Amino acid sequence: MEVKTSLLDNMIGVGDMVLLEPLTEDSFLENLKKRFDHNEIYTYIGSVVISLNPYRSLPIYTPDKVEEYRNRNFYELSPHIYALADEAYRSLRDQDKDQCILITGESGAGKTEASKLVMSYVAAVCGKGQEVNKVKEQLLQSNPVLEAFGNAKTVRNDNSSRFGKYMDIEFDFKGDPLGGVISNYLLEKSRVVKQPRGERNFHIFYQLLSGASDDTLKKLKLERDVSKYNYLSLDSAKVSGLDDAANFRTVRNAMQIVGFMEDEMQSVLELVAAVLKLGNIEFKPESRCNGMDESRIKDKNDLKEMCELLGTEQSVLERAFSYRTVEAKMEKVSTTLNVAQAYYARDALAKNLYSRLFSWLVTRINESIKAQAKTRHKVMGVLDIYGFEIFEDNSFEQFIINYCNEKLQQIFIELTLREEQEEYVREGIEWTNIEYFNNAVICDLIENNQNGILAMLDEECLRPGTVTDETFLDKLNTICADHQHFESRLCKNSKFLNDHSLPHNCFRIQHYAGKVLYRVEGFVDKNNDLLYRDLSQAMYKANHSLIKQLFPEGNPVKVNLKRPPTAGFQFKASVGTLMSNLQTKNPNYIRCIKPNDKKASHVFNESLVCHQARYLGLMENVRVRRAGYAFRQGYEPCLERYKMLCKNTWPHWKGPARQGVEVLMTDLQVPAEEFSYGRSKIFIRNPRTLFFLEEKRKQCLEDLATLIQKIYRGWKCRSHFLLLKKSQIVVASWYRRYAQQKKYQQVKHATTVVQSYTRGWQARKLLRELKYQKKCEEAVTTISAFWHGTQVRREYRKFFRANAGKKIYNFTIQRIMQKYFLGLKSKLPSMSPIDKTWPARPYSFLDGVHAELRRIFHLWRCKKYRSQFTEEKKAVYEEKLEASELFKDKKALYPNSVRQPFKGDYLEISKNPKYQKLSSAVDEKILLADVVNKINRANGKGSPRLFLLTKKNVVLADQKTGQLKANVPLTDLASVSTSTQTDGFFALKLKEGSASAIKGDFLLSSDHLIEIITKLHRISSMAADREKLNIDISDEFLVQFKQDKVCVKFIHGSPKNGNSVSCKRKNNRLLEVSVPASS
């Protein structure tokens, strides 16, 4: 169960000043101090939150804290800014009331921080979703962008807002944010060109210089060194606790999230850089012939770079700094500017450039964050405006800022003090009036249309003739002299004549928050806020889209001779709009208080706090709260809201609303002192009573929701049930149909099966019978055939036994042979005599026949082959055959000779004229002519000889001359010897006693040994009168050389001899022929 707590639990001091007892200024401050010392920086005055700046981060803004305060009643937990934000958000979401959060306090009191806390709380508790989150993020990220361009370090605050900001956050009916609209109020633009001692220019300048990359700076033509720029104060360029570089990255990132395009960001930075460059432009006087000084630019480099950045023509801008053109009706007058005027023009341009850029940023952010949906929005406005300021030197800006704060105080008084008290009187509630200071009189001093300070200033600015700040002060001195809050040394009122704290060029206003001394210098100028037309036209001419937009009045086509409204007038108008806007909304106040002037944590300066508490009217606020009622509501809305709490008023009350409320209160037994009946409203004294009613209502709503839920669920279940029932019938009917169909199919199938079985059985039975019948018939036929066979065999047996066997045998043999021959015929091998193939024999008994047939076939095909030969070819083959018979397997040279054809005449002797004589000497037909080597018996060397063979002779002649050396008749030849080896040595052995034998045998060697010897043998065998020539083949034979017999021995040659045959004489009786082994 949820534990109910209250702000009274564990309270330090009192959380709500309304409960303070006794109520004095001292106890008030003491309570604030006590709480502050215990880190309780928030205290309530009823629904107003007082916030003390802790000047350090406290762990009270965590997500857990957000959850803690979410959907809790305002007084349920200890005071917190989240409680106020939650209350405002819930009233907006649940009661459809537009809200505004008014954050007031002096500079540095924590207004901006408070506004950010409120926004972040609302962002955390409102709806979620991709689109919603994007809107939230954009709303939140608009803050860093605006702070960078609109905040600056002042002596009071390191992050002081130098512009006023009011942001309307728009929500849909569910409480989801849709978008927002930001209004900005008068940027303190004088800061761009000059900053008081100890203060800085706007943050963005420092952030750009320290955070931008070298590349970006180069593009912007800037240097990182702050001291290089006249517009940037040097003494406080660095602020402790402020990381400009990191903040620059945050700003760029925020701009991206908000929706700035890359080129837009670049344009913005270019303008910022241009302002810095502008500050560096310096002027020098140049005398003219008319004796006047005219300003000239000292160093044009900065001007050139600035013009490059903005895309303006240098000459145009240069001229605008030297001349001023005034247009009146149809006339144009051009006057020169002196150095002071040129500086004034330069600063005016810088201020305008920057403030217009700032306004453009706000418009651009608004474009991104504006709500897309056109439906009615609920609005929560957050106002964070510059705080009340009292400087040493207060000028027009402080006057404007303080005027705005006066107005805010006024609205606070209106809504909390005066309005409230007046209402009690109006409603007839018993009431003792409480005194408070109403600052309406100060507002009137400033803004009165007839004699207000702003009206006087405008009048002075628009007046023809010489107008100076002094004439303006004179005017004030006359007109406002009698005003009790206006003080001036020279006013009619002689009261201040001797007041030395009041210089002559100043006036003093007693603001609600204290007296402020304003120096009039610059009031007229700043109010006029004029920019020379030449400058605005030069800017309009720039080739830079953003600059063009910022200076629309520079468009020469749209020259407007009317004076633009003054700054004061514009501000007054926008503050007026703001006030009327705030008055339409339900206000929620955060009153920020600064505990000390040193920005120090843990320091509580009582007098400073007391001063703020006084001018903020906090004591009066507490008194009114204590005496008054916490809550009021019209009878109708009250009855409408709580009528469900009583049976008599629920659901409809027929009578007047007041009676209904009375019945309701009586029924709820609310004590009479807790409320009062006014004329049109009921006033509830204590918030606790209201919470009691709200709690009851919440419970009742829960019950009602349960009831609605119950009825709805009942209805939903019933209709669901009916639907189910209907569906069930449909399903059942479909199912039954399906089931019946299936059953029918099954029965049908079963019937077919039974039927087929029966038919099968019958058919099989019939088949069996028919088969049996057939078998019987076959049996009868077989028996009769056998019987007939037996009869016939018995009859023919005697004939069969005598002849049949032989006949069958012959017939079978005949058949086999026939088959064999036919088969062989079809499978005969080719006609080539060297083809060795022959079909296999089919039966072994055909062995002999088969071989014989093979032999016959071979002989037959050889005969066929031979029959194709001519006579010459036949002779050649016969010679080859003879050579084979003589040498095959006897001489190793033989296989090589088989392939060589026997040519016979290798020398073509009859045709060769060299051998003509020889051929004529040999009158017979030469059968062989070749060159041989005749082996010399003395050394075994060979000398070439012509070897001729005729039918009768062997002739040896000199190879060169053809001279006959020997003519040996074949009849003298006894034998021929040759070796078994591959050499060509042969010996022609002569018959002993023959005429030729006188010289001895011939040992010759020839390449055609086989042919020579074959031919010799053939001739001798063909001659009838001669005995056959002996051919002796052996590796050792004797040769008769004259008287000596020499043995010729053939050995296998040693490898050193190589592949050639060599013959060596070993001794008188031995010639050794070595033959290569492998040849």
Ligand SMILES: Nc1ncnc2c1ncn2[C@@H]1O[C@H](COP(=O)(O)OP(=O)(O)OP(=O)(O)O)[C@@H](O)[C@H]1O
């Ligand atoms: N709730 C807080 N917690 C911690 N520090 C705070 C808180 N509120 C303010 N501060 C500190 O005080 C400084 C000044 O606060 P802030 O800028 O909100 O003042 P301001 O009222 O907006 O002043 P100005 O009127 O000059 O804009 C902040 O920069 C911050 O350091």
Ligand SMILES: [Mg+2]
């Ligand atoms: Mg601020």
